[in-house]
Amino acid sequence: MIKASDAPLLEVRDLKVHFPFRRGSLFRPEHGFIRAVDGVSFSLREGETLGLVGESGCGKSTTARAVLNLIPPTFGEVCLEGEPIAGLSDTAMLPHRQTMQMIFQDPFASLNPRMTVGRIVGEPLKIFRPGMDREGRAVEVMRLLDMVGLNPRFLNRYPHEFSGGQRQRIGIARALAVGPKLIFCDEPVSALDVSIQAQIVNLLEDLQTQLKLAYVFIAHDLSLVRHISDMVGVMYLGRIVEIAPADELYRNPRHPYTKALLSAVPVADPQIERTRQRIVLTGDVPSPDRVYPGCPFADRCPQVRDECRKSPPKLEGIAGTADVHQAACFFARD
Amino acid sequence: MTDAPVTAAEKYARLLAEAQQVRGTSLGRDAWRRLKRNRAAMIALGYLFLIGIGALFTPLWPLQAPRMVRSDRAFAAPQFQPAFTQTTTWIDDSGAIDDDAVSAAFGIRAADDPKSGWFDAFNRQLLRLRGAIFGRWEAASWCGCDMLGRDLLARLFWGARISLVVGLVAGLVSLVIGVSYGATSGYLGGTVDSLMMRFVDVLYSIPFIFVVILLITVLDDPEVKAGLSSWGIENRITIFFFVVGAIYWLTMARVVRGQVLSLKQEQFVEAARTIGCNRRRIIFLHLVPNLLSIIIVYLTLTIPRVMLFEAFLSFLGLGVEAPDVSWGVLANEGTQSITAVHIDWWLVVYPGLALGSTLFALNFLGDGLRDALDPRLKNR
Numbered sequence: 001m002i003k004a005s006d007a008p009l010l011e012v013r014d015l016k017v018h019f020p021f022r023r024g025s026l027f028r029p030e031h032g033f034i035r036a037v038d039g040v041s042f043s044l045r046e047g048e049t050l051g052l053v054g055e056s057g058c059g060k061s062t063t064a065r066a067v068l069n070l071i072p073p074t075f076g077e078v079c080l081e082g083e084p085i086a087g088l089s090d091t092a093m094l095p096h097r098q099t100m101q102m103i104f105q106d107p108f109a110s111l112n113p114r115m116t117v118g119r120i121v122g123e124p125l126k127i128f129r130p131g132m133d134r135e136g137r138a139v140e141v142m143r144l145l146d147m148v149g150l151n152p153r154f155l156n157r158y159p160h161e162f163s164g165g166q167r168q169r170i171g172i173a174r175a176l177a178v179g180p181k182l183i184f185c186d187e188p189v190s191a192l193d194v195s196i197q198a199q200i201v202n203l204l205e206d207l208q209t210q211l212k213l214a215y216v217f218i219a220h221d222l223s224l225v226r227h228i229s230d231m232v233g234v235m236y237l238g239r240i241v242e243i244a245p246a247d248e249l250y251r252n253p254r255h256p257y258t259k260a261l262l263s264a265v266p267v268a269d270p271q272i273e274r275t276r277q278r279i280v281l282t283g284d285v286p287s288p289d290r291v292y293p294g295c296p297f298a299d300r301c302p303q304v305r306d307e308c309r310k311s312p313p314k315l316e317g318i319a320g321t322a323d324v325h326q327a328a329c330f331f332a333r334d
Numbered sequence: 335m336t337d338a339p340v341t342a343a344e345k346y347a348r349l350l351a352e353a354q355q356v357r358g359t360s361l362g363r364d365a366w367r368r369l370k371r372n373r374a375a376m377i378a379l380g381y382l383f384l385i386g387i388g389a390l391f392t393p394l395w396p397l398q399a400p401r402m403v404r405s406d407r408a409f410a411a412p413q414f415q416p417a418f419t420q421t422t423t424w425i426d427d428s429g430a431i432d433d434d435a436v437s438a439a440f441g442i443r444a445a446d447d448p449k450s451g452w453f454d455a456f457n458r459q460l461l462r463l464r465g466a467i468f469g470r471w472e473a474a475s476w477c478g479c480d481m482l483g484r485d486l487l488a489r490l491f492w493g494a495r496i497s498l499v500v501g502l503v504a505g506l507v508s509l510v511i512g513v514s515y516g517a518t519s520g521y522l523g524g525t526v527d528s529l530m531m532r533f534v535d536v537l538y539s540i541p542f543i544f545v546v547i548l549l550i551t552v553l554d555d556p557e558v559k560a561g562l563s564s565w566g567i568e569n570r571i572t573i574f575f576f577v578v579g580a581i582y583w584l585t586m587a588r589v590v591r592g593q594v595l596s597l598k599q600e601q602f603v604e605a606a607r608t609i610g611c612n613r614r615r616i617i618f619l620h621l622v623p624n625l626l627s628i629i630i631v632y633l634t635l636t637i638p639r640v641m642l643f644e645a646f647l648s649f650l651g652l653g654v655e656a657p658d659v660s661w662g663v664l665a666n667e668g669t670q671s672i673t674a675v676h677i678d679w680w681l682v683v684y685p686g687l688a689l690g691s692t693l694f695a696l697n698f699l700g701d702g703l704r705d706a707l708d709p710r711l712k713n714r
Contacts, residue, residue, distance in 0.1 A: 070607055090612065097610040109601040114623040116358055124609040139346040142353070152349050157358030174609060 007082055008043040009182055009214050010067070010100075015040045015076035015086075017059070017066045017238075021289070035288045036062040038238035039076070041315070042231075046181060047208070049215040051229030051246065053222060053261070055285065059238040060218045061105075064184040067216075068102055069093045080182075098128055101175035102184040106191050107167035111159040117170055118155040121145065124177040144173040149203060165196035172203065182214045190220055201228060222265050226250050234258045237288055237296045240315060242332075244325035254318055254325070254332040256301050257281075295329070303331060365627070368706040375702020378695035385692060389494035393460035396468040397488040398475070399424065399439030401657055404483035409671070409678050412478040422470040431462055441657055478680035481671055486680060489659050490688050496660040497689070500575060500644045501637040507579020508640075509633055512586025517617045517625070519587070520594030531591065534584050542581045549577050550652050574653070578640055586632055593625050627707030634700030638693040645689060661689040 017037040024030040037059040044050050052060045066073040069088055078086040085096050104110035111120055121141045125132055132140070142152035148169040159167055168188060175183055185204065189197040201224065207213060219225050225232055226246050233243040234257065242255040253259045260279040267273045283300045286292070294309035295301070301308065313330050317323030369375055388395070396418070424435035433444040442457045443450040477486040519530035552558060553573050562573070597603070598621065606620050622629075645662025647653035654660045668681035 065604075068608060070604055090607070094610050097608065102605070102608045104601050104605055106601055110605045112602045112606070112620055112624070113361060114626075116360075118353075123606075123611070127610045127615075135350070138350050138353075139343065142346045142349055152346065153353045153356050154358075155350075155353040156356055158360055160361070161358055171605070174605070178609065 008079075009046045009048075009081060010216075011043040011077075011079040012063075012067060013041050013077040013079075015063065015066055015078065016074045017062050017071060018074040032289050035238050035291075037066060037073075038288075040235070040238070040240055042233055042240065042243065044182070044214050044216065044231075046214055047212045048231065049208070049217055049229045051225035051232040052216060052218045052235055053220070053225050053232065054235035055220075057285065057288075058235045059288075060235055061186050062238075063235075064102065064186050064216060064218060068097075068100060068184060094127075098178045099180055100182045100184070101178060101180040102186060103168070103171050103175050103188045105187040107164050107171055108191070110171055111167055113159055116156050116158055117141075117145070117150075117162075120159070120170060121173045121177055124174060128178050140177075141173075144176055145170075147176065147207070148173045149199075163196075164192050165199060168192060168196075168200055169203065172200075172207070176207070176211070180213070182216070184216045184218070186218050187220065188217075189224070197224070204228070222250075222261065234261065237285060239296065239328065241297065241329070242325075242327040243315070244321070244327075248321070248325050252325075254327040255297075255329045256303050257297050258327075260302075305331070362626070365703075365706040369702055372702040372705065374698050375706070378698035378702070381695045382692070382699065385494060385695075386498065388491065389498050391460060392491045392495060393440065393442070393457045394464050394467075395491065396464065396472045397491055398472050398485035400484060400488040400492040400659065401441055402439045402484060404479075407475070407479050407483040408481050409676070409681075410475060410479040410483065411678075412476055412680050413474055414476060415474075417474055417476075418471050419474055420470045420472075422472050425465045425470055431458070431465060433458075436461060477684045478678065480667060480681060486664070486684055489664060490661070490684060493659040493661045493664050493685070494688065496654055496658060497641055497644065497662065497692075500578070500660065501641040503575040504579040504582065504640040504644075505633050505637040507576055508582035508586055508636055509629065511580060512583035513590050513622060513625070513629060515583065516587035516590030517594050517621055520591035521598055521613065521617050521621060523595070523598075527591070531588075534587055537581075538584055545581070546577060546647065547650075547652060550574070550647075574644070574647075578643060582636055582640060586629075586636065589628060589632055590625055593628060594621055597621055597624055627704070631700050631704045631707065634696050634703060638696045641689065641693065661685050665689065 015037055016035070016039055018033040018035050020031065020033055022029045022031055040059070040063050042050060052063065054060055062071065065071045066086075067078050069085065069090075073086050076086060077084060080096055080099055083096070085093065088096070115123075118138060118141050121144055122137045125137050125140055129137075138155065141155060145152045145154070150166060150169050150173070154162075159170065162170065171188075188204070189200050192200060204215065205228065208215065215228070217225060217228055226249075229246045231243060232246045232249045233240045234249075234255065235241065236257050242249065242253065242258045244252075244254075249258065250262065253262055256279075260281050263277065263279045267276060279302060281300045281302075286296060286299060292298070292312070294307075294311060295304075295313050298304050298308040307330055313328045315326045315328040316332070318325045318327060318332055369379075402423075424432050424439055426432070433446075436442050436458070437444050437447075440457070440461070442461070443454045445455070445458065447454075473485075473487060475485045475487065477490065480486055480489070515530065515534075519527045522530075553562070594617075603616060603620060606616050611620070641661075644653050644660060645665060648660055648662030649666045651666075654663050664685035665682065668678070668683075668685055671678050671681050
């Protein structure tokens with residue numbers, strides 16, 4: 001792999017997003033925090049893809065939003081091309097939005113129904129290239145639509161006249177309009193039909209080779225993430241519990257949670273599928289509003305031991321992998 | 335190799351021409367299609383359109399002069415025999431218009447009057463056109479006459495001008511203030527939202543009829559009047575538009591704020607922030623266009639309220655000033671003329687009909703618009 005530079009494109013260190021809440025009666029309120037993201041660190045080089053997987057509510061999307069400053073991060077550092085951007089105001093954040101974009105989950109909700117496709121895709125151009133005239137913008141929008149595989153003639157149509165897959169392509173064209181180096185894909189295909197999913201994923205891959213894009217790819221679908229990612233991070237309760245190169249993680253999962261997740265992936269061969277051993281986790285995801293003294297996974301872990309409940313395990317490199325494979329488990333080496 | 339970018343540019347230029355041919359169906363156009371299927375709403379719309387045209391081109395119609403006092407026919411009942419008479423006094427047989435007579439009978443300022451503006455010129459042109467078309471013919475008193483013998487039909491038309499403009503302008507003023515205020519408050523949220531909305535609550539708690547009466551009394555002060563006159567504001571009614579508009583925005587602000595609160599959670603707002611839209615852009619280009627449906631519907635409900643309020647103020651003698659006339663003033667005069675001795679029903683019924691039918695039409699239209707614009711009722 002050719003690396004553009006040694007400095008990572010995006011570096012996230014110990015990112016935390018806590019939402020304050022109040023509950024209980026008016027007279028005896030209880031204050032607390034939902035720890036949606038609780039110390040996430042990762043880094044990403046140009047042209048790389050980081051997959052983020054985990055069950056619903058584990059903070060994947062919140063991580064993306066906090067990095068993009070759509071939600072103010074509570075704590076932690078985010079460096080984009082070496083510049084700290086965590087918690088910047090909208091105005092200060094503006095130039096960085098040209099480097100970092102996002103594709104949203106729901107193609108039906110992420111496009112303004114009152115705007116034509118031309119205006120939706122042209123809006124970032126209006127903001128970042130104010131010198132551009134109307135016609136130049138229209139031509140640029142058409143080039144972008146062409147690039148994402150849409151008919152450029154549909155410039156003056158409205159989002160409700162398109163199918164889900166086409167709408168997602170419009171969303172991709174909008175993200176590409178500013179010429180970003182990094183795109184957060186927040187479950188970009190989970191709202192689409194399976195047949196359309198493959199098309200969108202292929203489009204994203206083509207665009208990556210063409211434009212040298214880096215992705216942070218958030219998804220539920222483990223095989224999809226394996227397919228598209230260079231690195232995969234597994235999140236649980238606002239933390240990354242294991243991170244490794246995609247193939248390494250799938251071949252050799254170390255964290256018990258990763259093992260359980262992978263064992264739940266169905267296999268396309270019915271023979272193997274019948275004999276497949278599954279690790280079924282008991283219990284529910286613990287509430288993110290409490291502080292756990294030990295490992296947050298301890299209550300559901302099949303391999304839990306006493307020390308797991310005393311102090312939280314840190315994300316540490318596995319011996320023999322040059323620290324590219326990291327897991328947050330005391331017994332990852334076993 | 336060097337040809338490639340040129341051909342690409344040409345290709346898109348050609349495609350651009352093609353793209354102009356493809357027109358998407360906007361939500362607005364979709365709604366219009368649905369509205370067209372609603373007969374009551376379309377009749378209401380047509381009626382309002384007719385009234386609007388009728389009021390705008392009032393001097394063109396062969397009506398009597400609204401300020402022509404004839405004591406010999408005070409309280410004259412409606413008469414249709416003959417339907418038209420050749421009795422116009424302000425125009426001679428050659429078709430020339432007597433500017434002074436017009437000024438007295440219509441309240442249209444003569445061209446040499448320094449206060450004469452574009453609207454007077456417009457009215458004069460219409461009168462000339464009328465003279466050319468209808469000559470000296472004018473309608474008889476189809477709706478009867480008032481206590482000074484002035485023709486009620488003509489006064490209804492001239493009153494329509496003021497009543498409709500009051501409704502429209504005050505409605506628009508309340509719309510602009512209410513939508514901006516509500517959308518800003520809802521989008522910013524948190525403490526700012528609380529403060530802005532508490533301010534609205536405070537204004538709500540003021541009995542605003544007193545505020546209006548106070549304001550109008552102040553504006554009636556000769557000194558204030560002279561001051562306003564130097565600013566080019568001649569008419570109390572102009573102030574009235576803004577006062578009423580500035581009061582009726584409160585509910586609009588609340589309605590819009592509530593909608594914005596739910597709308598700002600939508601993903602496209604987040605997407606707009608991601609591509610670097612500032613707050614103003616998000617509020618006015620992303621949120622407000624999505625609120626158009628409730629804004630329009632609410633506007634069609636505000637206009638009747640404002641018109642009724644104007645009528646109410648005119649009832650109290652605080653609305654339109656004397657030689658000018660509005661539907662509210664006419665209805666007021668009508669009720670005052672009802673006595674035990676004789677009941678001049680036409681003085682009450684016709685202004686009431688005019689006001690009532692317009693309010694009805696606006697409500698039907700608002701109802702139809704709500705159905706047409708609400709996407710949840712689509713295809714049902």
